[in-house]
Amino acid sequence: MRCRITRARLVAAWTWNANDDLCGICRLPFDGTCNACKTPGDDCPLALGECRHAFHLHCILKWLSSETSRNHCPLCRQEWQFQQR
Amino acid sequence: MQSSQELPETSRSLPDAWETAVHHLQEALLERRHPTQHSTVERQQLKDALRWLVSTSQRASVPFCRYAVLFLKEFVREQVWEALLEPVLGCTHSTCAPWNDSRKRLTGTADCDTPTSFDPAATRACIAEAAELLEQALQVMDVVAERLDPSRRLYWRGALSVDAQAVILQQVTQTAMRRLVRSMFVWALQDAEEQVVTGNSDELGHVPSQYDSLRAQQRHLRSEGDCAQAVPLLLADLERQLAVLGLLDQWRDLVVVQIYESIEERAYRLARDELHEGVLDDLLAWVQKLLQPWVAVMPLDPPDAEISMREGVQSTSGSAFERKVGYFTHETLLHARLSQLFDLIVEYPASKAPLLDIRRCLESTDALQETTQSLCSQLERRLLHPGASTSDILHHFVNTIQSLLLVDPHGYLLARATTLVRQYLRRQCPEAMTRLVELFTSPEYAELFALNGQQQQQQQQIDHCPGPRFHAYTHLEDASSDDTDDSRSETDADPASSDGMFSVSGLETRGQIAHRFAQHDILHILMGVCGGRERFIAEFQFYLARKLTTVMDYEFELLVRNLEVLKVRLGETSLNDADIMLKDISDSRRFMNFIRQEKHMELDSKQQTELVFISYLYWPLLCPEAGTHFGPPERTQSLLAPNLTGSEYFATLKSYAHHLNADLEQFIRLCQESFARQRAPRVLHWIPVAGVCDLELEFADGRHVEFTNVPLLNAMLLELFAEQPRWSRNALRQKLFLLEPGGDATPDAASSLPPYDALLQGALRFWSRHGILRLVDEGDFYEIVEHGGTEPNTREWQASPIDATQIDPIADALSAVPGPATEKIQDKDDNTEEVIGNYILGMLANFESLTLERMHQMLTMFCTDPPFRGTLGDVAACLNRLLDAGCVRYERGLYARTG
Structure with missing residues (x-):
């Protein structure tokens, strides 16, 4: 018998390559969205800090814009710097 | 025989002569038993004798007068009796056959009520003669009574006619009378009808001779060709004659019966086999044109109870009887239509006109309750039974909704039907929602669900469309109907169905139900029937997931359109997940295009492979536990x-x-590399088990088989067989799931490892079901079927690729045996009782319940590997074993699974 695959459709799942599964601020999965968004992926991206902590971009921006944050990472309290690639 | 002309001369002077004359007359009468056999001359002689009696009786003495009374009684008895009875009961001549033939031809039905030799024309003639004779006899009586005892004249007269009537009524039974009226009636109607249709009465060449005279008479009467004038004239004669005989009252009743019967016959005849055209207008026009003259001459004075009950009805024209006929016409057609209601619903868009008939009949009568009962019993008898598949039920129900909204825009009928169907589906069809989603997404229903806004407009148009009504019938005033509705809905409120928005609660009027239904469209009703909005959304998403990952060719645009329609109905937010699913697909497509352009050298152009990457949190579970490819999903x-x-x-x-x-x-x-580069910091992970492909197989015997939508795992399994034609299950398991050689010692249940065996079993079963693989005798080995020439359906396979998603439900039934049982089947290679038992359990899992015969039939038909050769008794024995074990239960001839 000869067996030939003429067409195929494979399925894959994308995920953010972060150190954690959940956003430290909103406690929602990175692969989903922050509270404010509806569409995951590039519309609700991830922000990595120099401290290697990751958050939803929208979450960390909201945090940074608040008075209490003093521009610190909410997890490790180091000064927040967006990781440059 | 003595001539009657001699009588006056011999008996003018002497009483003896009178007696002799009477004697001779009697003899003459006795000899001629059958008046229809009398010649015209003889009849004339008899009449002359009567006239002579009239003239002589003035001079006769009292004894003669007494005798004359006796004679007259005898005479009337004989003459009237004979004249009427013989032809009416139809035992005289065989000359009437042509009449019957023509009658059959005209009515299209053979009436078994009519004797073979019934001659209405002769009967009429006899009635006329009897009337004439009685009239003359009464004249004689008057004269005789004058002489005898003037004060008792009326008594004598009454005695004579009562006697005559008694004889007639006794002998000429109601049936005979009815036959006469009926045939007259039918005849007159047909004649009038022919005239209406052709406008020319000369075409009646093959009319039987004996009603030529009647026809001629009518043609004569009908000089203006107007049936409305002809009928009263025709009736006038008969009526006068019957009045003389004292039979007018009976006769009227018979005509009323005839009018009703002919309406009934007409209504059923029009409605029969006519599922696409409305007939109410035809029927009303027919009643108006042909029956109205008859109706008009029936002055039934006592107001009919049924009509007078409705006090709100003020008739503007026509008698109570006319209104009653109008009511009856509507009611009869309603009954005729109700018996077809189910078929009308099946035919739905084509059967709009008959449904509107029903609606108008319902408006004109008071039969909503009856209609509801009829509908429910038809639904239960013909739709809601195990023989109907769930999707059939839903398809029919879509039609039902539309039809019933057309019939009863208030939604009362629909509410009842909905309750019924929902209860059935909830009890019997757990997969109803899946079928509903299939129905919703099928292209043929796209229009229906998309065009819902316009539907209400149509509905309003129908509401305001005035229909022609029987002129004498005034239909119910709203005010008067409200009261009855209140009491009605209170009486039939079903306490069991008090849940949900479709129940009919005792506190609601029909108006309130209507208001509720106006706010919901077909889709909402269907969702309510199948289990609610949330279930529907979940099921829709599952459908999308299945479609997008297990079918090679799907119409993406159609899915997008379905989603858009749903968004309009159910709101954007609830369908966010589905939205994201479709967005994933278009993202993937863009990405694939990009890859193809960038790397086209590296991708094999012959093999069209694509990758779908998904936002896994938004997709229904694609892990194999959900059974994406291996059966219906868990309803968790x-x-x-x-x-x-x-x-x-x-x-x-x-x-x-x-x-x-x-x-x-x-x-x-x-x-993965490309994605990681392009969309950093996102990465891709392959999802095994989900994925499909198309396959081309070539066998050693030259067979060429194509498969489409094969799960990837199954394809990979088969590829292993291409390398090596024979595998053991263990080897397959290790090779396919990339296990360590020692790994299979771990029992699946003890660890969190996936159920490899079940997956492998599924794939093996898939191929053996299609005859590609087979279990070889040693039990644990599978090998490829290289020479499949004996398979009868090989040719079909070559014609078109096999779609793996189109799983035969029966084959599915046979394979849907629970895990451990499956293993046993495969372990034993013959039809042991245990195997049959497992098959039976599998069948019963898919079908609600089955009879023993059906199961045996299915086993012999579908168990081909190895073939099942057991008898009915074997199956019964096996079922008994299962009964003992408590796996199945037996009720009223049907077996079903327990629990």
Whole structure:
């Protein structure tokens, strides 16, 4: 018998390559969205800090814009710097 | 025989002569038993004798007068009796056959009530003669009574006619009378009808001779060709004669019966086999044109109870009887239509006109309750039984909704039907929602669900469309009907169905129900019937997921359109997940195009491979536990949200990883690299088990088989067989799931490992069901079927590719045996009782309940590997065993699974 695959459709799942599964601020999965968004992926991206902590971009921006944050990472309290690639 | 002309001369002077004359007359009468056999001359002689009696009786003495009374009684008895009875009962001549033939021809039905030799024309003539004779006899009586005892004249007269009537009524039974009226009536109607149709009465060449005279008479009467004038004239004669005989009252009743019967016959005849055209207008026009003259001459004075009950009705024209006929016409057609209601619903868009008939009849009568009962019993008898598949029920129900809204825009009928169907589906068809989604997404229903806004407009148009009504019938005033409705809905409120928005509660009037229904469209009603909005959304998403990952060719645009329609109905937010699913697909497509352009050198152009990457949190669980490819999904609450996120999820995926051929392996790697580069910091993880492909198989005997939509795992399994024609299950398991050689010692249940055996079993079963693989005798080995020439359906396979998603429900039934049982089947290679038992359990899992015969039939038909040769008794024995074990139960001839 000869067996030939003429067409195929494979399925894959994308995920953010972060150190954690959940956003430290909103406690929602990175692969989903922050509270404010509806569409995951590039519309609700991830922000990595120099401290290697990751958050939803929208979450960390909201945090940074608040008075209490003093521009610190909410997890490790180091000064927040967006990781440059 | 003595001539009657001699009588006056011999008996003018002497009483003896009178007596002799009477004697001779009697003899003459006795000799001629059959008046219809009398010649015209003889009849004339008899009449002359009567006249002579009239003239002589003035001079006769009292004894003669007494005798004359006796004679007259005798005379009337004989003459009237004979004249009427013989032809009416139809035992005289055989000359009437042509009449019957023509009658059959005209009515289209053979009436078994009519004797073979019934001659209405002769009967009429006899009635006329009897009337004439009685009239003369009465004249004689008057004269005789004058002489005898003037004060008792009326008594004598009464005695004579009562006697005559008694004789007639006794002998000429109601049936005979009815026959006469009926045939007259039918005849007159047909004549008038022919005239209406052709406008020319000369075409009646083959009319039987004996009603030529009647026809001629009528043609004469009908000088203006107007049936409305002809009928009263025709009736006037008969009526006068019957009045003389004292039979007018009976006769009227008979005509009334005839009018009703002819309406009934007409209504059923018009409605029969006519599922597409409305007939109410025809019927009303027919009644108006042909029956109205008859109706008009029936001055039934006592107001009919049925009509007078409705005090709100003020008739503007026509008698109570006319209104009653109008009511009856509507009611009869309603009955005729109700018997076809189910078929009308089946035919739905084509049967709009008959349904509107029903609606108008309902408006004109008071039969909503009856209609509801009829509808419900038809639904139960013809739709809601195990023989009807769930999708059939839903298809029919879509039609039902539309039809019933047309029939009864208030939605009362629909509410009852909905309750009925919902209860049945909830009890019997757990997969109803899946079928509903299929129905919703099928292209043929796209129009229906998309055009809902316009539907209400149509509905309003129908509401305001005035229909022609029987002129004498005034239909119910709203005010008067409201009262009855209140009491009605209170009486038939079903306490069991008090849940949900479709129940009919005792406190609601029909108006309130209507208001509720106006706010919901067909889709909402259907969702309510099948289990609610949330279930529908979940099921729709599952449908999308299945379609997008297990079918090679799907119409993406159609799915998008379905989603848009749903968004309009159910709101954007509730369908966010589905939205994201479709967005994933278009993202993937863009990405694939990009890859193709960038790397086209590296991708094999012959093999069209694509990758779909998904936002896994938004897709229904694609892990194999949900059984994406291996049967219906588990109906759990976690249908939508995978309970694992992030690293746990991907770890689980990894454990499911199976063997991929080099091409696909390379393809995945390429995609992953490309994706990681382009969309950093996102990465892709391959989801094993989900995925499909098309296959081309070539066998040693030259067979060429194509498969489409084959699960990837199954394809990989088969590829292993291409390398090596014979595998043991253990070897397959290790090879396919990339296990360590020692790994199979671990029992599946003890660890969190995926059920490899079940997956492998599914794939093996898939191929053996299609006759590609077979279990070889040693039990644990499978080998490829290279020479399948004996398979009868090989040719069909060559014609078109086999679609693996189109699973035969029966084959499914046979394979849907629960896990451990499956193993046993495969372990034993023959039809042991245990195997049959497992098959039976499988069948009963898919069918609600089955009879013994049906199960045996199915086993012999579908168990081909190895073939089942057991008898009915074997199956019964096996069922008994299962009964003992408590696996099945037996009720009223049907077997069903317990629990």
